[in-house]
Amino acid sequence: MARAIVRREPLVAEAGTGVGKTFAYLVPLLLSGRRALVSTATKSLQDQLFLRDLPRLRDTLGKPVKLALLKGRTSYLCLHRMAQARESGSFPDRQSIRALARIETWAAATRSGDLAEIDGLDDRSPVIPLVTSTRDNCLGQECPRWRDCHVVKARREAMAADLVVVNHHLFFADLSLRDSGVAELLPSVDAAVFDEAHQLVETGLQFLGQQLGSSQLLDYARDLLAAGQSLARGLADWPRVAGALELAARDLRLASAGPLRELRGVVKLRWDERAGQAAFQQALESLAQAADAAQDALVAVEGAAPEFGRLAERGELLARRARAFAAPPALERVRWIDVGPRDARLIESPLHIRDLFTEQRALAPRAWIFTSATLGSDDRLSWFTEAAALEDAPTLRVDSPFDxxxxxxxxxxxxxxxxxxxxxxxxxxxxxxxxxxxxxxxxxxxxxxxxxxxxxxxxxxxxxxxxxxxxxxxxxxxxxxxxxxxxxxxxxxxxxxxxxxxxxxxxxxxxxxxxxxxxxxxxxxxxxxxxxxxxxxxxxxxxxxxxxxxxxxxxxxxxxxxxxxxxxxxxxxxxxxxxxxxxxxxxxxxxxxxxxxxxxxxxxxxxxxxxxxxxxxxxx
Incomplete structure (x- = not known):
């Protein structure tokens, strides 16, 4: 690990349970004095590294290293959207009203705005999308709460830190969308470490492709109706425009499901099981038309509030994706449909992430370290190295010390x-x-x-x-x-x-x-x-x-x-x-x-x- 960091070389290391791989990469990172990015699989593992492991090691080693934690937008409270949620009074159930009240109480005292601080808040709660932002609905510098924005603060702290802890989803989402700050951070680091690296390939595929889902349409219709009714009432028939989007979402879900009924989980369908069917093609065309109509209505009132410009961009993106999915897929890409009890998602993905890692490694000399307890069944760790274009990287296998x-x-x-x-x-x-x-x-x-x-x-x-x-x-x-x-x-x-x-x-x-x-x-x-x-x-x-x-x-x-x-x-x-x-x-x-x-x-x-x-x- 230390040699890879000093020489700015790649390393793929499999370490069995009990080896202590977390300390094995954190200690040389802290001692090196190099600027570093550490990415792990989940937000809970991020918290463990940032709140427990790193402070303990930093204090033990006596290294004055400035640490930062960076998560995706949906992990942070959006003060503007929280206020909008309270004003709209539109909640899916009573539990959401109580959850919003808890969030509002916590919001007055939190410094980070990280929703993980709230004990017992279910990450599946329907109130979370109402009080967090996405790349699509964030107002950026036009937001009235921009100065207090928790996302902006987290990114600013990350850019000023010596060691930043992120997660794989954030890493790939940013490289594909350039939305979270990782794209600006990565060129400035001397070492990038990926813990739980066995999850990198599948996580990367999620973000290098594109998706179009019925729930995505419903969220858009909800945001459009709320903004239109509160900021431009009477300037367009907002219920009709939003209703057309909701109908398009329902038709897409029905056309994707076809004869499937009473689904309990998610069913994955081959693209050719629905593509070419009249109902499916018509659902995509209706979706594009509804998104076009929404965009037209929003452009007409764009000067009334910054929300409308963002909503118009979202409508344009939805229409473009609907027409892209109506056309045949490109070579080296695969499509399928995930159908659940209340949602349908059209997904297009590349077959591998080799090109991305090849491109990133060529940009600048830095240490690229990948580690996990499971990376392959041979000494070359071929299962991972082939998938990530790392056949040239040195490999290390350390067996578990357990008897x-x-x-x-x-x-x-x-x-x-x-x-x-x-x-x-x-x-x-x-x-x-x-x-x-x-x-x-x-x-x-x-x-x-x-x-x-x-x-x-x-x-x-x-x-x-x-x-x-x-x-x-x-x-x-x-x-x-x-x-x-x-x-x-x-x-x-x-x-x-x-x-x-x-x-x-x-x-x-x-x-x-x-x-x-x-x-x-x-x-x-x-x-x-x-x-x-x-x-x-x-x-x-x-x-x-x-x-x-x-x-x-x-x-x-x-x-x-x-x-x-x-x-x-x-x-x-x-x-x-x-x-x-x-x-x-x-x-x-x-x-x-x-x-x-x-x-x-x-x-x-x-x-x-x-x-x-x-x-x-x-x-x-």
Missing amino acids: YPAHARTWVPRHFPKPAEPSHPAAVGALAARLAGRLGGRTFVLTTTLRVLPVIAQALQDAAAAAAEPLSVWVQGQHPKRTLLQRFLDTPRSVLVGSASFWEGIDVPGEALQCVLIDKLPFPPPGDPLVQARSQALQAEGRDPFDAYYLAEAAIALKQGAGRLIRSEDDLGLLVIADPRLRQMPYGRRLRAALPPMGALDTEDDAMAWLDEIVSRRSG
Whole structure:
């Protein structure tokens, strides 16, 4: 790390759980005296670095380093929009009114304006879009509260700091939109460090493409109506203009969903499943026309208030995107449609982010450091280096110091339904009930899809009840992620059933978690449009998609899920993978090699005996 910083070189470093990779890059950064940018995966990890790790190290090392935290716009209170929200009196529910009152009380005392300071404020609260700004609706220097703007203050502090902590979403959003200040900050730093770098590729793809969604239209219609009625009443038929946008949003959602009804989660559709259909094409054209009409109405009153100029720009962008999605996609890009219970999003994405990193590395000599616990299954860390155009970068692998052979076991049931069989989810739930019953809860069940989540959870509850085993089963979607995890920790004999968001970034050391059950091997879904496009690109290069892509992705995901089990040197645990293909198929050996070196068990009796030993050690 230190050599890469001093020589301004790239480095890709995989460090197993317990190595202390955070301190391994922070210490040389602080000692170097170089200006640095640190990017991590989530806002909560940002807060941990900025509020806990960095101040502690700075004080210990005696380095007077000026630190700054920079998040995206929607993390900061917008004073102007908060006042507008109170004046409009239009709220989706009573909880939003109470939430706004809490925010107003907090706003009088906060210095940073970071909404994360408010305990218990759900980041999914519908009041948050009402009191924060976006690139589209920010008034910039024409805002009456510009001098007090929390976003402007955060950017100013970042530009004056020696070390700035950002997140991956902000990094890519800024490089593509140049909206948050990172684009101005990056050229001035000597080192850029990306923690949890395994998430960079997928995060980057989200921002290098473009999207058009029905909720985006509804937000625009709401903002237009509020501004028109309060600032230019009578100068246009604002309800009619906004109503046309709302109708266009509804028609886009209906045309995207097609025959799909009563959706519980998000369904990803191939572009060719809807493109070319008359209703879909008509929805896009109606959307463009409604956005054009809104733009015309706004331009006519543009001088009345600065809001109207911004709204007109948003209308122009929506019309342009609608017409772009009506045309065929460009080469090297893939489109699909995400359809949910209340929203539909049209998405176009590049197949990779190689060009972006190649371009950024060529701009100026600086250290580019990428680190994570999971970056590949070979010494060259090819899974990550190929995706990020870093084949020329030095690589480093540091194994976990934990004694996995002594403290953990893995078990793959030999006689078990295969994942394609209808009985598989219920069998997973019943197995989870037996394991958690023996252990006294302390179990995670990780699923590869949201679809099987309720089936497994119900089977688990039924089996526990039949065996008279009192278990508290917490299921993803019942509560916000943070609340769900806290209830798992606070409630005796708990089992948590979760999907993608619980496979990584969850740290439960000690006796609270001692069994992780993975329902099946986490291969990328073959019907996913992006997966299909990547497979076709590999075939065109003469490579085997299963070997080069599917197995590599599954190995990384499996490694992430297994990483939830042992989080400290004293932890004990059992990893169960309820997929007999891991035993039966030739590729099973490669996937097992990606896991930590745990001892292997053969039968359920062996697994139960190991759980008994864990309980015995715990009580002893």
